[in-house]
Amino acid sequence: MSLVFAAIAPHGTLPEAPVENADATHAALAVLGERFDAAKPDATIVLTPHNVHVQGHFAVVLAGTLAGSLAEFDAPEVSLSCPVDLELARETVVALHDDGIPVVGASFGANDPGAAIAPMDWGVLIPLWVMGGRSEPPVPVIAVSPARDRPPEEHIRAGRVLARAAGESGKRIALIASADHGHAHDASGPYGFDPSAAQYQLVKENRLGDLLELNPAFVDAAKADSWWQLLMLHGALGNGWRGEFLSYEASTYFGMLCAAYAPN
Secondary structure: OOEEEEEEEOOOOEOOEOOOOOHHHHHHHHHHHHHHHHHOOOEEEEEOOOOOOEOOEEEEEOOOEEEEEEHHHOEEEEEEEEEEOHHHHHHHHHHHHHOOOOEEEEOOOOOOHHHOEEEOOHHHHHHHHHOOOOOOOOOOEEEEEOOOOOOHHHHHHHHHHHHHHHHHHOOOEEEEEEOEOOOOEOOOOOOOEOHHHHHOOOOOOOOHHHHHHOOHHHHHHHOOOOHHHHHHHHHHHOOOEEEEEEEEEOOOOOOEEEEEEEEO
């Protein structure tokens, strides 16, 4: 067993908590949900930019449960509670450490990891809402935070380690890069306008390998929160997977993209 499904999913909208003019994104999220269900994963690794941030380190949540809602976005009815695959989470921490990648395990609340309930950020909740989080029972999850102050090449290595840990787990694993893209599409938005935001479309052109060629200053100007997760996704998938671009919309100040990946 190993990785059986991979995707890039946005975390800025749901049909139950929509932004305007995001119909294509909602339709693509439904497709991702169908592909996820068909793959029948035993656990899901979500790469999220909005969970715990640890200076100079990648982070893996080591708590028995992740729980949260979109109450801060005026959608309190959108709430999830999902078990964490603590075994795989611990194995992921060990594998990253053994490969020389700085990593910490992070928990919250109760001192017993099995009893701890860590906050589920919107970068995890929104993809899980359509991919496994509302299954009966919910598909266990592992939340992994990238390290923006570490080199991009290290994120590629981290992705390879995640794929190796998945392969050694004996489980069917899904990998989701939770990512919204350029946040500088609208001059009236919180980050203003920058033309680089509209150019952040390597996924559509099926050029994940070119992520390493991007200048960090370009990523910063685009105000993208996706580069690091996509680097990890590329490291995990290498050249052995095929991607299918499903949608890209900038219906608000940030871009949202859906893509599905399957083994060749």
